[in-house]
Each structure stands twice: as structure tokens, then as C-alpha cells.
Amino acid sequence: GAVVSQHPSRVICKSGTSVKIECRSLDFQATTMFWYRQFPKKSLMLMATSNEGSKATYEQGVEKDKFLINHASLTLSTLTVTSAHPEDSSFYICSAPLVSTIYFGEGSWLTVV
């Protein structure tokens, strides 16, 4: 079964609105989670590292005010895309490390219309 669960799997929103994506670790605690974005036929690009109890660290070029990350508990991290634009349409995926493996959520397809 899934080790990391991500929700929603698909979401369509209007330009200018905000969308929240949840990432949950199942049966284990994740003090760190990673958020990636993937455009079609491209690789996974690390956006930010979510740290439980402290601020997320963002990769260069990623707007922290636009992509809000909250890691409120040891099993939940959320990514909120604020004031979404069509160019934010992408596949967003989270992951959490467990021992020597990194487990990925199922991913979330965001379409901004």
C-alpha cells in the first residue's frame, strides 16, 4: 500500500485562486518532506524542502510567497499555490525519506484555467 499519500490527484482551478495540496506520510513520521514540480517530458525539479516545526527552504528561483509550504505535523505537509496562473499548471509531487528510501506521493495534476 501507499507509504506517502498525496491529495488531490487532480485539480482544476481558475486563474487568481489558490489551491492546496496535501502530502501525508502513512505509518511513519517525516520531519522532512520534499516538494517537486514536473512539466511534461521533463524531470523532477526540486521546489522546496519542508521541515516540521520550522520554515521551509526554497530552491533558487522558487517564489516562497507564491508556493506556501506548511509542515504542521510529523505526518503532514501542505503546498498552497497562491494566485495561480496558467503557467503554474504542472504535476506537483511530494516525497518523504524513510531509512534508505525516498517514497513519493501519487502526485497532483494542477490545471489553471
Place this chain on the structure above:
Amino acid sequence: GQNIDQPTEMTATEGAIVQINCTYQTSGFNGLFWYQQHAGEAPTFLSYNVLDGLEEKGRFSSFLSRSKGYSYLLLKELQMKDSASYLCAVRDVNRDDKIIFGKGTRLHILP
């Protein structure tokens, strides 16, 4: 910085063997991962190497040479379902153990 290089595309024949190479440059190497990703789906874990040598897991094997900054993924007895992207990823202890992915290798299997 961190550079991870792997071929963009490869083609192989069903039943054959293919080797996908990955080279990396990182200041704080702390493990190398291989993932398989089918279009539109989340990546699935294939292997993890942190020490030099070959790790074998069924039809898939992964090799690491830390001194050369080099790894390969070996796929044997190729099946049509192996058509996918294969992602090499490196964990960097000097970057808070972040996992950075290469651009992936799209593998096409021909019947």
C-alpha cells in the same frame, strides 16, 4: 553546485539488456537512487547505492563508483512494460540531504 548527467533517450529490444549511465558531481555525496517513472505517474523506487559495487535485484542491477562519480542501471530480459523514464538522483549531505534528480532517460523498448 550539483550536476547529474544521463542520456536523454535510449532504445532497446525486448528480451535484450540495456545499461543506463549516470554521472554526477557533488560536494557531499550521501547516496544515489534510481527511479522508474511511467508517463503521468509518480516515480517508483528501484535501487539505492551508497557504497561502491553492484546491487542486484531481480532483472534490475545498479552499480556505483564513488571515486568516478558514476553509476549505471542495468536492465535484463527487457519487457515492453520497461518502457519508461529512468531517473538518477543523488542525495547531498552538504545540501541538507536534499535529493536532486537528473533529467531522466526515456527508454523505448521495441518488440
